[in-house]
Amino acid sequence: MTLPNFIIIGVQKAATTSIYDYLKQHPQIYMSPVKETSFLEKNWDVEAIAPDIKYKKVLTLESFEDQFRDVTTETAIGTTSPNCHFLYETAADRILKYTPNAKLILILRNPIDRAYSDHLMHIRDAIDDKTLDDRLNSPSSFIIRKGFYAEQLQHYRDRFPSEQIKVFLHDDLRKNTIEFMQELYRFLEVDPNFIPDTTKKAQVSQVPKSKKLNRVLRNSETIAAPILPILKRLFPFKLREGLRSLKSKLLALNTENKKPQLSEEHRQRLRDLYREDILKLQALIERDLSHWLS
Template sequence: MTSIGCSLPLPCWHRPCIGHRRVTLTQKDWLPRNARTIPPTVTGERPGIVDVPEKAWIACSAASAERFEVPIRRVSAVQPGCTSPLPAHTQFLCEATPLRSSLPSRAKPDFFIVGAPKCGTTALTHYLATHPDVFMAPKELHAFGADLQFGRQFYRRDLRNYLAEFASRNGERCAGEASVWYLFSEQAAAEIKQFNPESRIIIMLRNPAEMLYSLYYQFRFDGNEHLPTFEEALAAEPERRAGRLIGRRSYFARGLLYRETARYAGQVRRYLEAFGREQVLVLLYDQFSANPAAAYCRTLDFLGVDSTHLDVPFKVINASRRIRNRALNALLTEPLLRRIVLQLRPCVPRFLFRALREADARLRQRNTVFQQRPPMPGALRARLKREFGSEVERLSELLDRDLTYWTS
């Protein structure tokens, strides 16, 4: 076992079950220069044991210093003089140092739209992207949230590729991204705080019953949900909590526990405790949809940019949709095909991978028909209002805002 000095683990930059951390090594010749790797999994208490998975490699960027930082993206566990990786599950000690210490402030986002899903985040992202002082990265990067276990067909960027999404920032006063499951994550708030303590957080909330109904149809559209009715999906939650009744194309099984996604009070509290109320803006979908210009101006003021810039068409974004051709949709959402593409990602030039993503988006758009979803059955709506009554009361108290009209 090779020892390296040790400190405290960092937030997890990962694809499912894989961590990305920055460690300080004490042996300058311990690793080969520019070795290609996949990240190890960090377990245990301080000093921390790194369990190197099968075929793990460690990449180092500066092998000349006596002590240097290595971003463990694809990091190798190669001993001095060796040209092959150590056996699977070789253990060694590591030291984590604050990731933010080595990143220039302009290379990082300044604000995050963290959710909740189906609460207007896509529209707000679209509106903000039109402002000359705001740079918006592509939506749903989900670089934070170590506890968010997406399927392998879901593309989660490592640190280098995540920051590359902000590389085209060109003089804008602030940069941000929107990933709707950050709010649901139990770890994302702390991870974002450690990444950039000065971050501003935007939270968008909606009547729980309406949000869940809209989320069900979104999941039906993108393949995460296969049950034919919302009532069946709600009834299946106990089975799904046990890992059953999850479709083959599902990319985020935990999101199928619908009621958990609308437990807003605890989710919002995590961000208020991590960042303080002055760094958190809470917008309500009701007010946002009724007067998007006012909510937009309020957001610009919160971000510290010119709020008189209103040259933006406040049109409906991300309306209810259905699939035009199910055979084409089955091909575009085929998990095996998407996993193969993502496995080839390190071998594909960035511009080509971006072109493939854009082509995929165009095909999906052409295969989409916008139409109103059917109204929620009245009895089901009334039941959900009763279920979420106490939750809405807790949220009202937390925000010092009366939201009980959601459940009245």
């Protein structure tokens, strides 16, 4: 049974998709075909899984093992599960149970920018219609809570050897992507001189012009799910592909050209909210994070 020997445990909206692509390019690294495998996050056997067809992730041990069946000569075997950091109380125990020796990689982004990017993603993907004020006024908002890094990181450090955990900053990725990746390659003990193609960027934050149209387009497959077998019999494959292409074009036409900027009022509220945690975090990782508060 082959399981990963390294895991990107977080965080969401910190370029984990791009990093996954850069890791896949390295000849000594094998990445799970499914980018985000959620198996290690919590015990799905006792969780109620939403019947949303978009939620098809790797949730069972069998499907998790299946992700690594094609490993051949690669020495670094990995997966990304960016909610492991947020769901640290359950995820740490599951990692200890199934992959206790795996190297844990954490990419941290300024929590203010991370929260806003996550908020925009929820709008883009028609997950909900909440405003940023709604999220800031809700103590239970996952988008806001995911930015409290210090307690989450300390939980992992209390359970894993320090040399098994490596914290990277999203700031460094933006400054010099190649240097960032080569440091990551060194941590994984593969050839650090490999240079990945970093020209393609993933997960660009965008918002729709019409939220109503966006919701209809984004949820069209979910709405059609009960009659999907009938539609497949009635409509040939080429026609279905044409409809998918039309959907993509309509989504593009309904997208604003520019990403809306975070207002200074909201930035200050988020800054005040995260200030204490940022100060704790910079002491934990021994990096100056004052620019996150400026």
